[in-house]
Amino acid sequence: MKPTSLNEFLGFLNQQTAETFKTDIVDKYLKSHVIDHEEFLPYTFFREETYGRNLIAKSEFFELLVLTWLPEQRTAIHDHNDQRCWMLLELGSLTFKNYEPIGPIIPGKKYTLKPAGRAQTLKAGDNPVYIDDSLGLHSIVNASRKPAISVHLYAGPVPKCQVYNETTKMFELSELEYFTFSGQTWTETIQELH
Numbered sequence: 224m225k226p227t228s229l230n231e232f233l234g235f236l237n238q239q240t241a242e243t244f245k246t247d248i249v250d251k252y253l254k255s256h257v258i259d260h261e262e263f264l265p266y267t268f269f270r271e272e273t274y275g276r277n278l279i280a281k282s283e284f285f286e287l288l289v290l291t292w293l294p295e296q297r298t299a300i301h302d303h304n305d306q307r308c309w310m311l312l313e314l315g316s317l318t319f320k321n322y323e324p325i326g327p328i329i330p331g332k333k334y335t336l337k338p339a340g341r342a343q344t345l346k347a348g349d350n351p352v353y354i355d356d357s358l359g360l361h362s363i364v365n366a367s368r369k370p371a372i373s374v375h376l377y378a379g380p381v382p383k384c385q386v387y388n389e390t391t392k393m394f395e396l397s398e399l400e401y402f403t404f405s406g407q408t409w410t411e412t413i414q415e416l417h
């Protein structure tokens with residue numbers, strides 16, 4: 224494993240196109256490079272109300288985020304807007320539960336989701352996890368008693384996704400927000416503009 228800076232990783236990502244992101248180039252890169260955990264600290268902001276989505280960088284073809292998870296914080300079951308998603312655990316552990324793919328989601332239709340395999344718990348340093356809509360849907364929870372930090376690469380960016388409402392059994396289109404941008408909170412970004 225080659226020690227790599229976040230800048231080098233971003234350089235690699237910025238060289239990719241929509242086409243190359245469809246190949247195994249990212250998988251190969253992640254298998255042969257390791258980025259020091261500390262590189263992600265400037266982008267690591269925990270959020271009390273929900274898991275935190277902190278943007279590191281975004282282009283037409285990808286977005287890279289640090290997600291922060293306090294104990295018991297979780298996502299609903301969701302899809303990935305037809306994009307590819309790689310996840311790396313930087314600290315702690317997260318539990319992933321997968322559901323079988325359901326094809327194009329029809330608004331207003333009720334779905335009964337079938338779990339695909341057993342829930343999987345990943346620890347910092349484990350191999351990256353990958354998902355896309357052809358493999359299925361998933362939910363993520365920090366089922367541990369300690370905070371967790373993960374890094375998520377989406378190609379291309381995922382501005383919205385379908386979220387499963389377990390009460391109505393229907394999907395709802397959800398816009399995804401950022402908690403911080405390039406290491407800055409909204410308040411700091413606004414102050415800078417003045």
Ligand SMILES: [Fe+2]
Binds near residue numbers: 301
């Ligand atoms: Fe996801």
